[in-house]
Amino acid sequence: MSATRPSRPGGPAAEPAATPPNVRWTLLGVMLGMLLAMLDNTIVSTSMPTIVGDLGGMEHISWVVTAYALATAVSTPVWGKLGDLYSRKHAFLAAITVFLIGSVASGAAQSMTQLISFRVVQGLGAGGLAALAFALIGSLVSPRERGRYQGMTATVMAIGTVGGPLLGGLITGHLGWRWSFYINLPLGLVTLVWCQVMLRLPVQRTKARIDWLGILLMTVTISAVVLAATWAGTTYAWGSWQIVSLAVVTVLGLTAFIASQKRAVEPVLPLRVFDTGNFRLAGVMVFAAGAAMFGATLYLPLFQQSVQGADATSSGLLLLPMVVPIALVSNIAGKVMSRTGKYKIFPILGAGFLAVGLFLLSTMDTGTSRTVTSFYMVLVGVGLGFLMQMTTTIAQNSVEMRDMGVASAGVTLFRTIGGSLGVAVFGSLFTRATEHHLPSAASGNADASLSGSAVDRLPQGAKDAYLTAVADGTQQIFLVAAAVCLAALLAALAVKEVPLRGKPVAAEPAEQPSAEKARIWR
Structure with a gap:
């Protein structure tokens, strides 16, 4: 018997006892929505030099990324809650629409200020794409069967990670940087129509009020965290009054937010x-x-291009040894989980592989070959494949169906904040390492990604110093990352293997129960 939890009156329908037929076609539209957000970030990053050359405003370039990341992080929990309260399908369609409006406006921007403003709109839409995509999967597929479809989400991640930089370079070089935003329009319209036609969810009606105070306090708190993570160690020193003030705002905002959530209806x-x-x-x-x-995808290409002389124009391909195992392992682990109902071993293996792979990456130096680096990257990819998607299943299986959107958004938010803080800490470590090896006059450019050919043109002394600085900075980054993953390993060991809700795959009925058929869908 399925361990389905009842939902509250007027809330979302109970979790499906069995997966609807042809669900892969439905999920394809949901996956396209996730791909929109993933591709956009990597495509735009590749186009940034050209954008700055056209619009100017080099001093504000970081805000093109920061504004998007901040809006995404702040809006993620709000989208998740709106989906829980009203309609996950309609919230998802609204998120796509907002994202497309921001994309078109960004492509038409005439100044850096306009671009930053429109990137905020884009980020607000992107915040709903990933969180609601996972919530929709949870609405359509029971936890026991959810692993069978993990390969789809892992493949989307792989395409977004590898395809984004390649597509960005191609679009910018042949069509111009504005098409790095306009390209979202055809893909987004297909996604919008596909989900409108194919996505069928039970109708949910509620008269609940929106928690505006909670949204305000959450926005302030998350904004302070993301800004501190973005600026610390780069724009401002860790001990500067700006970063300390943001830390204080974070603590006070979090305290007030918790208090408000205890009182909110x-x-x-x-x-x-x-x-x-x-x-x-x-x-x-x-x-x-x-x-x-985030650390691996940011600093591995830098190490490979600068120290190992890899071609910067195909930077996306440099991550293939890490990305391909993510998709393969996630797919295999998901199918095993669906058949056996067991899942605890996978996050343990994932955290273990991740910690070992990152530790081995921390041993790289100027003499490490690309083959050896690729082997270490495979271990990291295997770890992420076991860990990333499984954590979402564990989180969703631990809450009631009415909180599916919140749980999915929470996981996405934790991943975003972890990445933001990781990049901040890693950037600070890298800067200190390069300053230690390079003269102060050169350290300002130490974190710039010099291509292999540019490094070769340096005088021998400067070349050796630069390569040693990059290698040392990379070592410190991955050593700290390995230590962080030991905490993930301890957390994985502490997970209690609660039976996954839903029926085993072999026990699925051929047809939906009559009561299920009688429910209203739209």
Whole structure:
């Protein structure tokens, strides 16, 4: 018998006892929505030099990324809650629409200020794409069967990670940087129509009020965290009054937010989701995995291009040894989980592989070959494949169906904040390492990604110093990342293997129960 939990009156329908037929076609539209957000970030990053050359405003270039990341992080929990309260399908369609409006406006921007403003709109839409995509998967597929479809999400991640830089370079070189935003329009319209036609969810009606105070306090708190993570160690020193002030705002905002959630009739982030130990442990694991993934995708290409002389024009391909195992391992682990109902071993293996792979990456020096680096990257990819998607399943299985959107958004938020803090800490470590090896006059450019050919043109003394600085900085980054993943390993060991809700794959009925057929869908 399925261990389905009842939902509250007027809330979302109960979790499906069995997966609807042809669900892969439905999920394809949801995956396209996730791909929109993933591709955009990597494509735009590749186009940034050209954008600055056209619009100017070099001093504001960091805000093009920061504004998008901040809007994404702030809006993620709000989208998740709106989906829980009203309609996950309609919230998802609204998120796509907002994202497309921001994309078109960004492509038409005539100044850096306009671009930054429109990137905020884009980020607000992107915040709903990933969180609601996972919530929609949870609405359509029971946890026991969810692993069978993990390969789809892992493949989307792989395409976004590898395809973004390649597509960005191609679009910018042949069509111009504005098409790095306009390209979202055809893909987004296809996604919008596909989901409108194919996505069928039970109707949910509620008269609950929006927790505006909670949204405000959450916005202030998350903004302070993301800004501190973005600026610390780069724009401002860690001990500067700006960073200290943001830390104080974070603490005060978090305290006030928790107090408001205890009193709210329908809190934007119900504290009850944290009552389950598995949800908290999933947050720790995805936080660590987010930091590791962001660090690897940012600094591995830098090391390979600068120290190992790899071609910068195909930077996306440099990550293939890490990205391909993510998709393969996630797919295999998901199918095993669906057939056996067992899942605890996978995050343990994931955290273990991740810690070992990152530690081995921390041993690289100027003499390490690309083959050896690729082998270490495979271990990291295997770890992320076991860990990333499984944490979402664990988190969703630990909450009631009415909180599916909040749980999915929470996991996405933890991953985003983990990545933001990881990049801040890693950037500070890298800067200190390069300053130690390079003269002060050169250290200002130490974190710039010099291509292999540019490094070869340096005088021998400067070349050796630069390569040693990059290698040392990379070593410190991955050593710290490995230590962070040990915390994820401890969290994985503490997970309690609660039976996954839903029926085993072999026991699925051929048809939906009559009561299920009688429900209203739209």
